[in-house]
Amino acid sequence: MESDYAIIGGGVVGLSVAWGLLKRGLSVTVLDGDDGSFRASRGNFGLVWVQSKGMNQPRYARWSQQSAGAWAEYASELADATGRDIGLRQEGGYDLHFSEEELQDTVAKYEELKRKLGGDYPYEVLGSNALRREEPNIGPSVVGAILHHQDGHANPLRLLHALAQDVRTLGGTVLTGKHVTDVDRKDLFRITCSDGTEIRSRKTVLSAGLGAIELGPLMGFRAPVRPQRGQVLITEKMPKIMNRPSLIARQVDEGGIQIGATNEEVGLDNTVTPAGLSRLAEEAVRAYPILARANLVRSWGALRILSPDGLPIYQESPEMPDAFLVTCHSGITLSAAHARFLPDWLEKTSAAPDLEVFGEARFS
Template sequence: MDSDFAIIGGGVVGLSVAWGLLKRGKRVLVLDGDDGSFRASRGNFGLVWVQSKGIKQPRYAAWSQQSATAWAGFADELADATGHDMSLEQTGGYDLHFSEETLKKTVAQYEELKAKLDGNYPYEVLDRKALLAEEPEIGPKVVGAILHHQDGHVNPLKLLRSLADDVRRLGGQVLSEKTVTDVRKSDVFTITCADGSHVQANKVILSAGLGAMELGPKLGFKAPIRPQRGQVLITEKLPKLINRPSLIARQVDEGGVQIGATNEEVGLNDGVTQSGLSGLASEAVAAYPVLADAQLVRVWGALRILSPDGLPIYQESPEMAGAFLVTCHSGITLAAAHARFLPDWLEGTNAAPDLEVFSEDRFIVS
């Protein structure tokens, strides 16, 4: 049986969209790659994060806020259906600062963004004394923090498992070891995989992360995305040390402290380096000196997906009507929006969110 939608890419982005479409009664097929595929969904930091996003594009801030607001209900519905607790905590997150100068500069940027959002940007500035009251283990080098109340974190692997399980429960097909090599369109789309198999669908969504670099142009997209490496460390399981996450460190639901991440332009190299890991460890110890005695149990590198301006790309192909590119850097943060609101855009309903600023028209590709 043909599908209404074939989704190329079985990570958090693709599965979130699949889940949302299935909830609307659509027939959905997800094609996931092999174990050699670069998988941001298995290597990310697990943040549901609003602050600092959209400084130069308020629509991105608003889109992130809309998703963050929908996250609790999204997580509850998945948990009720699958029995998996994704350990969502959404009591705010910190932007830690080691100098008064950077803190004041960031606050000024936030105030400008807040004005553009009609005041809807719930944050407060904590001086060192106020921060210590919230985080007793904070180090003496930290002068203060910005606490944004819409921020939080989640266990990304449990999210991925929950989405995959519920997509199948809802009647979706998820086919693994399917590397798509070509997509053609006549009356319907015919998708060819490297193993010689073919599937058909009325519409196609390309959400294959870095795989869109090669496949995107075949569907008429510019797909001007690139990889950026992030190295991450995780400690042994520890007693409760950190109450809220930051971009430097977060204590995960199982007790370990996750430290990261680097921002490296190294092509498709997802390895780790001594210099990168040492830099992360040094900053984490400066923020939380108690971590100096913690044992590291795991390190990894993963590749982010970035557009030239760092914003998501939502685009229907100008050459193949019914083919859509959905790609972003913040797949965890935007998972709720992709599940709850993006299906209206994909189907062109009256409730479709305005995503025009995220189209490929903003890029000039020579």
């Protein structure tokens, strides 16, 4: 089987890139893992989030803003094509604070980032009274919040399903249950799987998340990514109690409250722990006391994919030209950018975004 692009990794990142390439008339084959693979796309928090990103690298803040700005049209196009409502709501989001000192410290950092972005960083600070007018169920322990107007959230599983469906509709091939064992190149790339499947392509994108740890060095990448566990809780479906999402909890489009997430350096362990879930529940009830009466129906642990500095990695291999590493921990936020803008970078058109700061040279 031969195509313009082989995408190794069929999560939100890989499928977003595949969708964007197919929209440009290119042929694409996606190689997705099996049910034993670590799948961040099925365990994330679903935020389309700008605030707090790029505090030390304004280009990341701008890249997140560009993606957030493209999300509404992107979600609408996917919904029209597949009949799946992605559940996008972009009416702002909160960073809740339990102390005035921490709130003011964060505001000072936001002001510095806003200056670096030329003033394009639309947020406001809500004191306790203003916040409770917006969110009557906020608890008395919350002294205030930063409301960033570019933030929002979506249904990540519907996004994943919609992308997988439309990639196939657009003529893409998605092969599941494939464990890639080798990638080499002569005139074309040859990707070999453990079951004997071989794919040939003009270009190759490695977007396999933690799979890049094994495959990256074979393709000439450093791929310095690591796992970080995030545990999450879900309540029963509830009447509307939240108007906007926060970094502590969000009310999903189906009515349940998603609470999360932990940040744990535990290697490739994606199990849930009583201690981790207890911490999440305690903080959520502190922020929203009404949740003390909610029944919990589900919990899970999933592994984020993190680079040493937390930023995405976009890199063409110095050893295998036309092989690209695309990895990040904000696959939902950046999905629109990966679909709309990254194909220009992969195809090296005049409209290609400048992603040099996200290359692996920064780890030298």
